[in-house]
Amino acid sequence: xxxxxxxxxxxxxxxxxxxxxxxxxxxxxxxxxxxxxxxxxxxxxxxxxxxxxxxxxxxxxxxxxxxxxxxxxxxxxxxxxxxxxxxxxxxxxxxxxxxxxxxxxxxxxxxxxxxxxxxxxxxxxxxxxxxxxxxxxxxxxxxxxxxxxxxxxxxxxxxxxxxxxxxxxxxxxxxxxxxxxxxxxxxxxxxxxxxxxxxxxxxxxxxxxxxxxxxxxxxxxxxxxxxxxxxxxxxxxxxxxxxxxxxxxxxxxxxxxxxxxxxxxxxxxxxxxxxxxxxxxxxxxxxxxxxxxxxxxxxxxxxxxxxxxxxxxxxxxxxxxxxxxxxxxxxxxxxxxxxx
Amino acid sequence: xxxxxxxxxxxxxxxxxxxxxxxxxxxxxxxxxxxxxxxxxxxxxxxxxxxxxxxxxxxxxxxxxxxxxxxxxxxxxxxxxxxxxxxxxxxxxxxxxxxxxxxxxxxxxxxxxxxxxxxxxxxxxxxxxxxxxxxxxxxxxxxxxxxxxxxxxxxxxxxxxxxxxxxxxxxxxxxxxxxxxxxxxxxxxxxxxxxxxxxxxxxxxxxxxxxxxxxxxxxxxxxxxxxxxxxxxxxxxxxxxxxxxxxxxxxxxxxxxxxxxxxxxxxxxxxxxxxxxxxxxxxxxxxxxxxxxxxxxxxxxxxxxxxxxxxxxxxxxxxxxxxxxxxxxxxxxxxxxxxx
Numbered sequence: 001x002x003x004x005x006x007x008x009x010x011x012x013x014x015x016x017x018x019x020x021x022x023x024x025x026x027x028x029x030x031x032x033x034x035x036x037x038x039x040x041x042x043x044x045x046x047x048x049x050x051x052x053x054x055x056x057x058x059x060x061x062x063x064x065x066x067x068x069x070x071x072x073x074x075x076x077x078x079x080x081x082x083x084x085x086x087x088x089x090x091x092x093x094x095x096x097x098x099x100x101x102x103x104x105x106x107x108x109x110x111x112x113x114x115x116x117x118x119x120x121x122x123x124x125x126x127x128x129x130x131x132x133x134x135x136x137x138x139x140x141x142x143x144x145x146x147x148x149x150x151x152x153x154x155x156x157x158x159x160x161x162x163x164x165x166x167x168x169x170x171x172x173x174x175x176x177x178x179x180x181x182x183x184x185x186x187x188x189x190x191x192x193x194x195x196x197x198x199x200x201x202x203x204x205x206x207x208x209x210x211x212x213x214x215x216x217x218x219x220x221x222x223x224x225x226x227x228x229x230x231x232x233x234x235x236x237x238x239x240x241x242x243x244x245x246x247x248x249x250x251x252x253x254x255x256x257x258x259x260x261x262x263x264x265x266x267x268x269x270x271x272x273x274x275x276x277x278x279x280x281x282x283x284x285x286x287x288x289x290x291x292x293x294x295x296x297x298x299x300x301x302x303x304x305x306x307x308x309x310x311x312x313x314x315x316x317x318x319x320x321x322x323x324x325x326x327x328x329x330x331x332x333x334x335x336x337x338x339x340x
Numbered sequence: 341x342x343x344x345x346x347x348x349x350x351x352x353x354x355x356x357x358x359x360x361x362x363x364x365x366x367x368x369x370x371x372x373x374x375x376x377x378x379x380x381x382x383x384x385x386x387x388x389x390x391x392x393x394x395x396x397x398x399x400x401x402x403x404x405x406x407x408x409x410x411x412x413x414x415x416x417x418x419x420x421x422x423x424x425x426x427x428x429x430x431x432x433x434x435x436x437x438x439x440x441x442x443x444x445x446x447x448x449x450x451x452x453x454x455x456x457x458x459x460x461x462x463x464x465x466x467x468x469x470x471x472x473x474x475x476x477x478x479x480x481x482x483x484x485x486x487x488x489x490x491x492x493x494x495x496x497x498x499x500x501x502x503x504x505x506x507x508x509x510x511x512x513x514x515x516x517x518x519x520x521x522x523x524x525x526x527x528x529x530x531x532x533x534x535x536x537x538x539x540x541x542x543x544x545x546x547x548x549x550x551x552x553x554x555x556x557x558x559x560x561x562x563x564x565x566x567x568x569x570x571x572x573x574x575x576x577x578x579x580x581x582x583x584x585x586x587x588x589x590x591x592x593x594x595x596x597x598x599x600x601x602x603x604x605x606x607x608x609x610x611x612x613x614x615x616x617x618x619x620x621x622x623x624x625x626x627x628x629x630x631x632x633x634x635x636x637x638x639x640x641x642x643x644x645x646x647x648x649x650x651x652x653x654x655x656x657x658x659x660x661x662x663x664x665x666x667x668x669x670x671x672x673x674x675x676x677x678x679x680x
Contacts, residue, residue, distance in 0.1 A: 050677060051442075054445050055444075058517075058675075059517065061517070061675040061676050061677075064676070064677075065675060065676025065677055065679065068679060069679075089680060091672065091677045094434035094437065094438055097438040097440065097441045098431075098434055098437040100437065100441065101391055101437045101440065101474065102391075104395075104472065104474030105394050105395055105396075105472045105473075105474040105475070106398055106472070107473050108470050108472055108473065109449075109472075110471070112473060130448050130450070131448055131449045132444065132447065132448055132449075133444040133445075133449055133477050134441065134445040136473075137473050137477065141441070177398075177399065177401070310679065313680060314680045317680060335394060335401040335404070335405060336401050336402060336404070336405025337390060337401075337404075337405055337431045339409075340429060340650060340654045340657060
């Protein structure tokens, strides 16, 4: 038994976002908050996924390119610190594309077509008939992203677990081909936060549906979003008892109000009757306004200095280029291709 | 009308070989001879396709890696001159993988599945059930190769025409997305040489079938190959009339004997009767021995100095890295991704 090994190596995290729109409160609850907490204890890499954003937006590339710096500003505004977290741009890392090419030979089309996440995304986007090759193969590209950073921990929702299974399958195939451990398997980091509902309580949050509150939302937008929030459709008069479950205002109060015992009191009163939606919405709005004001201001400040954002992204990409090139070198070694 | 334009720009050729085995007489007749002739009048690029070789050999990568320098030695031995032709290694050019990623978003899976060349290769390799993603998508990767070199002329056989169609489809899609000409369409350069039959007259030439004469074949191997050649199975006695059509010895004499009127005389005599297969084979063997002796010697000399081969491949890859990076830059521009 080794007795000298006192310090555990830091977990290496790879995470990121498709650059297809500004980030919203759903991202904040689901991942951004966690990233801020993890950045001091893990080696955290965040990939701004422009290439993956293009897999279903190639005919509208502006949707991707115009959002890259927005996403970086969102990160910085919520407290992700580029001195602790490496923020990089996917298209700046050629090793990711090269690894994707190598891994493509280890995964069958039949296997890709069985991926439940891809299946349901194909359905929800209605692209069965015109499925771009890049969309079917994006789990391979994700495996390239994860392994290129030697990531040991990947924050995901339940619905993304098949992606990690695919990654680890590729890792095992490559290691078996090499006859030694070249790549490490990764573990999921499941968020304990439940998914934040959209303001209409119906759908997944999306910018185009107008049912999400963006991190950069103006005071007016926040106000309007809260006013339109789905509550309890049977709670018609203030004095009636109301339902808290499925009531988006309370879900948001749970997620964002700093005083949980106060929220508990409000819930009791609401369920008993005598608390109107106007009041609960006012309380939520105040809380969201307070929380989002500094984020909005910082975000605007960062977006006012695009050169700085570009510098941050360039510096992170530079560091990541070296890291990922090393993994590519190791993988090329397995195929005997480091001859030049 | 422009009157000052006196000099046509040189055609840019992209061609290459999968590095999955040594080259043979079929390659010589079908492409290598043409390359030697074209290198002084065109800008010729030859890609040693190791990445594409892996699309159906990932589980036996040594088949690819061990053949890279063999293929380069074959090129030099037949007279391809690295001062006139750029010889480069596919895996050394990250822009090819990156372009493949971009183009993957412009091609549907349905379109790839309709590709007749890929279809028949899938069938002949018996990999319907376990089709690697990289194999289905390799026409996209070929489009990346061709466009990355701005190739205007691509030497192909009839069976490869669907590959160029796919490439030009991608070119048109990208140009339409850009609203201007970013990539050029390419034209096929169809070889006027008909396909050289295998020595057994039955199958496509292949190293594993033992029915091809490699450029590096020893004197003994050449002798044995000619002796076993398929002739006219009904030509039993020397004095019998024999058939020239489908008689591999005569097909090879047509392809390789320097004196075509002498070959015409032999054919007449054979058809009349009175010329034995032993004699025709002896004539062919002498001709092939004369032709292959200097090629074999040069090939061995080059393979004796692997450092030189590596230098040549590294130099060609270096030049090509710059060329292909420029095209990648232009394509990234179409997607608005040259922001760093």
